[in-house]
Amino acid sequence: MVADDRHAKLPGIIVFILADIASFVLFFIVFMAERAKQLDVFVQSGQHVNVTLGLINTLILITSGCLVALAVPSARNGQIILARRFILGALAVGALFAVIKGVEYYQKIQAGLLVDTNLYFTFYYIFTGLHFVHYVVGMTLLTLVYFKIKHQSSGHFLWLHSGALYWHMVDLLWIFIFPLLYFQGAR
Amino acid sequence: MARYYYTNAIIWALLVIATLFSFEAVSFAYLHQHALTIAMIFACLKAHLIAQYFMELRDAPKPWAIPFNALFIVATLAIAGIDAAAAYF
Numbered sequence: 001m002v003a004d005d006r007h008a009k010l011p012g013i014i015v016f017i018l019a020d021i022a023s024f025v026l027f028f029i030v031f032m033a034e035r036a037k038q039l040d041v042f043v044q045s046g047q048h049v050n051v052t053l054g055l056i057n058t059l060i061l062i063t064s065g066c067l068v069a070l071a072v073p074s075a076r077n078g079q080i081i082l083a084r085r086f087i088l089g090a091l092a093v094g095a096l097f098a099v100i101k102g103v104e105y106y107q108k109i110q111a112g113l114l115v116d117t118n119l120y121f122t123f124y125y126i127f128t129g130l131h132f133v134h135y136v137v138g139m140t141l142l143t144l145v146y147f148k149i150k151h152q153s154s155g156h157f158l159w160l161h162s163g164a165l166y167w168h169m170v171d172l173l174w175i176f177i178f179p180l181l182y183f184q185g186a187r
Numbered sequence: 188m189a190r191y192y193y194t195n196a197i198i199w200a201l202l203v204i205a206t207l208f209s210f211e212a213v214s215f216a217y218l219h220q221h222a223l224t225i226a227m228i229f230a231c232l233k234a235h236l237i238a239q240y241f242m243e244l245r246d247a248p249k250p251w252a253i254p255f256n257a258l259f260i261v262a263t264l265a266i267a268g269i270d271a272a273a274a275y276f
Contacts, residue, residue, distance in 0.1 A: 011251075018254050025262045032266050036273035051210070058206050062233075066199040069241035073191040168242045175233050176262060179226030183213050 013162045017169045020134075024173055027130075028180060031123050035184075038119060045120035046184025048113055050104060054182040057100050058174060064094040065171040068142070068164045075160050080149055083160070087146045090167070094139055101132060120184070127177050131170070138163075138170040198240040205233050220274060224267040231263040 035042040071086035108114075108121075115125040145163040149156045209229035213222035235256060239245040244252040 014251055018258065021255075021258050025258055025265070028262055029265050029269070032269035032273075036269055039273050055206065055210050059203060062199065062202045062206065065237065065241050066195055066202075069195050069243075070192060072243070165242055168237055171241075172234050172237055175230050175237070176227075179209065179223065179230050180266065183222050183226045 013165050017165060020169060021172060024130075024176070027127065028176065031127075031180065034119055034123070041118055042120045042184050045113075045118055045124075046182070048108075048111065049124070049182050049184075050107060051182045053100050053104050054178050057097050058178050060093055060097045060100065061171045061174050064090045064097075065168055067093065068167045072161060072164050075149060075157060080152060083149060084146055087142055087149075087160075091139065091142050091146065094135075094142070094167075097135060098132075098139075101128070124181055127181060131173055131177055134170050134173060138167045141166055194240060198236050202233050202236060205229050205236075223270045227263045227266050231259045234259045 067086045067090035071083040071090070074080075074086060075083035108124075113121055115122055141163040145160050148159045206229075209226050212225050212229075238252065238255045238259070242255075244255060
């Protein structure tokens with residue numbers, strides 16, 4: 001989105017991302033309001049989530065986001081092979097998020113911490129579940145972009161730019177979900 | 188072109204440092220009661236960096252960038268405010 005692209009037709013994806021983030025912000029406020037009513041339950045429940053795995057997943061998404069961010073100027077500069085390598089790298093790093101998330105869900109289920117355990121875990125599964133849906137859509141979009149930009153067909157850059165912006169939204173959402181859910185037990 | 192690589196590498200390093208720092212900061216006993224607020228401030232700063240540099244909103248028309256930063260600030264203030272209210276009232 002450099003100066004040359006200032007009037008590019010991208011507001012659709014920007015509006016979608018803003019609306020999606022705004023929806024999550026409303027969910028966060030509802031979460032905090034419910035937490036205020038059951039502070040002890042939320043703080044005690046927060047001690048049962050694995051902060052280290054959450055931290056690793058944060059670093060994974062930041063790294064994957066950085067690789068996608070590098071793909072955009074590469075493609076803009078006509079270096080499509082390099083851009084595709086960055087996308088492939090982002091997909092490979094991004095795939096680790098699902099592995100870690102799977103381990104985390106497995107640990108929770110084994111420990112009997114389910115969606116109906118208490119309100120904290122209801123929010124935990126809703127937030128991480130909704131985020132995971134966004135993650136799957138993002139990974140699918142990046143995979144499509146990887147193949148689309150190969151042939152440099154018309155609109156291939158729009159695909160890349162939109163896919164990259166969506167992937168950054170997945171990153172942004174996790175940046176807020178991580179402290180909200182995982183730092184409860186720190187109190 | 189190289190400018191983008193260096194800039195993104197620096198932003199990535201800052202994001203990693205901010206993540207690790209917020210993780211360490213909340214583990215200090217005397218910061219426990221402000222853990223969530225501290226973590227949310229770091230989250231807001233990280234979100235700002237991602238929007239400005241990875242999403243390239245710093246080069247986009249201002250009407251595109253302002254609502255993003257406004258949302259990050261609203262989210263941080265709302266969460267920190269409700270957290271403070273829950274702790275002190």
